[in-house]
Amino acid sequence: MSGPQPGQQRNGEASCKKREDYLEWPEYFMAVAFLSAQRSKDPSSQVGACIVNSENKIVGIGYNGMPNGCSDDVLPWTRTGANRLDTKYPYVCHAELNAIMNKNSADVKGCSMYVALFPCNECAKLIIQAGIKEVIFMSDKYHDTTEMTAARRMFDLAGNSSQSVTRSSLTLIQLTADQVKSFCELCVIKSLEEYDYPFLKSC
Numbered sequence: 001m002s003g004p005q006p007g008q009q010r011n012g013e014a015s016c017k018k019r020e021d022y023l024e025w026p027e028y029f030m031a032v033a034f035l036s037a038q039r040s041k042d043p044s045s046q047v048g049a050c051i052v053n054s055e056n057k058i059v060g061i062g063y064n065g066m067p068n069g070c071s072d073d074v075l076p077w078t079r080t081g082a083n084r085l086d087t088k089y090p091y092v093c094h095a096e097l098n099a100i101m102n103k104n105s106a107d108v109k110g111c112s113m114y115v116a117l118f119p120c121n122e123c124a125k126l127i128i129q130a131g132i133k134e135v136i137f138m139s140d141k142y143h144d145t146t147e148m149t150a151a152r153r154m155f156d157l158a159g160n161s162s163q164s165v166t167r168s169s170l171t172l173i174q175l176t177a178d179q180v181k182s183f184c185e186l187c188v189i190k191s192l193e194e195y196d197y198p199f200l201k202s203c
């Protein structure tokens with residue numbers, strides 16, 4: 001009888017154990033968010049978001065871009081301009097908005113959202129109103145801006161506390177250094193400085 005027997009590798013060794021260095025769920029979902037970000041045409045900021053339900057199934061993915069049907073060759077991508085109408089800001093849809101709008105389930109109540117950057121105030125409103133219960137982010141580089149301060153205020157009120165771990169409230173979780181390190185090893189993060197994560201400075 002030729003060929004490997006069931007439970008045997010081709011080289012005749014006993015069957016191997018399962019892999020131990022597989023991606024954990026949080027790194028996996030954040031990696032999906034990062035991959036999605038690479039679809040963005042924004043020259044200065046590429047952000048992806050991934051929404052996951054309680055069964056660890058992905059129910060929505062999005063990245064920042066112009067609204068459907070609004071040509072991204074016509075609308076501006078610049079961050080600065082004498083007139084705000086000539087900047088990207090009034091037009092671009094953030095990754096969180098697109099992920100929620102792209103959902104393939106009836107709703108995203110009780111779901112978790114994985115996103116590279118801490119959400120702005122406009123996305124915080126959407127996240128809260130959509131019933132998302134957990135936001136997992138990596139970078140908080142705009143922590144002190146008006147937008148992020150307002151977002152944090154709303155998240156705190158909606159969830160009572162960012163430290164809360166109760167299921168009924170909205171929680172905020174920042175990726176750990178080990179999780180970010182696994183990203184580095186996967187080369188998921190193309191520009192380390194872009195996300196201004198404290199660990200990355202020494203990576």
Ligand SMILES: [Zn+2]
Nearest residue numbers: 094119120123
């Ligand atoms: Zn936003």
